[in-house]
Amino acid sequence: MTGNNFFDKPEEIIKSLKKTDVISIFFPYIKKTILIDKRSTGDEGSVILLTDIARTPRERILSLETLRPNFPAIENILLIPWTRYVISLKDSGVWKAICDTLEESTTKSDSTDKIFEQLTQLEKRSLINVINGSEFKTIWTRDN
Numbered sequence: 001m002t003g004n005n006f007f008d009k010p011e012e013i014i015k016s017l018k019k020t021d022v023i024s025i026f027f028p029y030i031k032k033t034i035l036i037d038k039r040s041t042g043d044e045g046s047v048i049l050l051t052d053i054a055r056t057p058r059e060r061i062l063s064l065e066t067l068r069p070n071f072p073a074i075e076n077i078l079l080i081p082w083t084r085y086v087i088s089l090k091d092s093g094v095w096k097a098i099c100d101t102l103e104e105s106t107t108k109s110d111s112t113d114k115i116f117e118q119l120t121q122l123e124k125r126s127l128i129n130v131i132n133g134s135e136f137k138t139i140w141t142r143d144n
Contacts, residue, residue: 010092013080017097020078024060025089026053027082030122034115036098037064039071048102050115086119 026033038046054060089095129135
């Protein structure tokens, strides 16, 4: 989906989460990605990671193949740009769906809690930088 349709219908995201092997929710403003790989083998279970944002879908797939070389090729991947505040993941029910999905596949819930806290802190730092102007430049000034 494109535009705001995906955000206006979190149930679409939740439905897609259930039937997709790999989910990448990326936050352009803080340049981070929640990467969820629900695939598992006898030795390795599903995983949720907080990683740097990838420049392209292909780059994301290659990074995951490097992280999990013992897994077969990815059959399907869901890429979700999340341009809203991090807390809106919880407000929309998407975060609960992620946690529920991972619990079904035996991933520890403290991983999800830590990742959510890290995302919240990164977003907070980013907003402080916007206010302070430490990472931004004024492109025009107001005439007095």
